[in-house]
Amino acid sequence: MLALLASVFVISLSGALMPGPMFATVLAKSYKSPWAGAQASMGHAVVEVPLILLIYFGAAAFFDQAAVRFILGVAGGGMVVWMGVGMFRARKSLSSGQKDTRYNAFTAGIMLSAGNPFFILWWATVGALLVLQAAEFGSGGLWALILTHWSTDLVWLSIVSGLVYKTHRLWAPAFQTAVFTLCSLLLIGFGGWFIVSGLQAVI
Structure with missing residues (x-):
């Protein structure tokens, strides 16, 4: 069990550290x-936790x-x-x-997770293997996987937002x-990359 959670942590951290739409937002x-x-990581969990549960119950092939x-x-x-x-534009x-985007960080976490096909396909392929391994330890193993993965995102994104908030006033306007x-x-x-990947799926 510990070996599985360690691998989940390493895989999750490598994914979190890679710049992407969530990091940019x-x-x-x-x-x-x-x-x-x-807030963004909590929005991310709103999409991710049900997705993991769907895969646990056999929906990987559908995605x-x-x-x-x-x-x-x-x-x-x-x-x-x-x-x-x-x-x-803004x-x-x-x-x-003087202005903020129309969506808050929590909503952005939901939108970017639901709108990222690579995130969903990752869980349907590589992530599904982790889910199957965690399922061998029962429901406790599944929830341990979820908490380990989500807490990695939570800690990393919280560090990023804390550092930016404390230092951005020192940055030049330009x-x-x-x-x-x-x-x-x-x-x-x-x-654009997501759109192209979607078109390639049916070409």
Whole structure:
């Protein structure tokens, strides 16, 4: 059991440390609150925990179908692009603190998790193997996996948001605008990548 949880921690940490749409959004939302990372991770759990339970009960094959991958990629990618475009348009007012995005960090965690087809497919493939191994220890093993994985995201994103919130006032205005520009372009780029992946699933 400990060996399994250790592998879950290492895999989860490697995924959390890789820059992605969630990281970019937490970075931007941390200007307003040091709790942005925790809120985003809770929103992430709203999607992730039911998904893990669905896979536990045998839904992994469903999420790996071409039609489902197409819908997830196009719809989810479109939503992520929309979030990125909105952030890009408001980048100057966001960096000055005059404006915030229409969605809070918790909502962003839900939207980015539900709209990320690679996140869902990861759980349907690699993640499903971890779920099966955890299931050998009963329901306790499954919930230990969930808590280990989620707490890794929670701690990392909380560290990011805390550091950004405490230090962003020391950054030059031009640098702050550049941060929001980069975050928005990352969202648009990832959204476009999701759309392309969805189209490739049916080509």
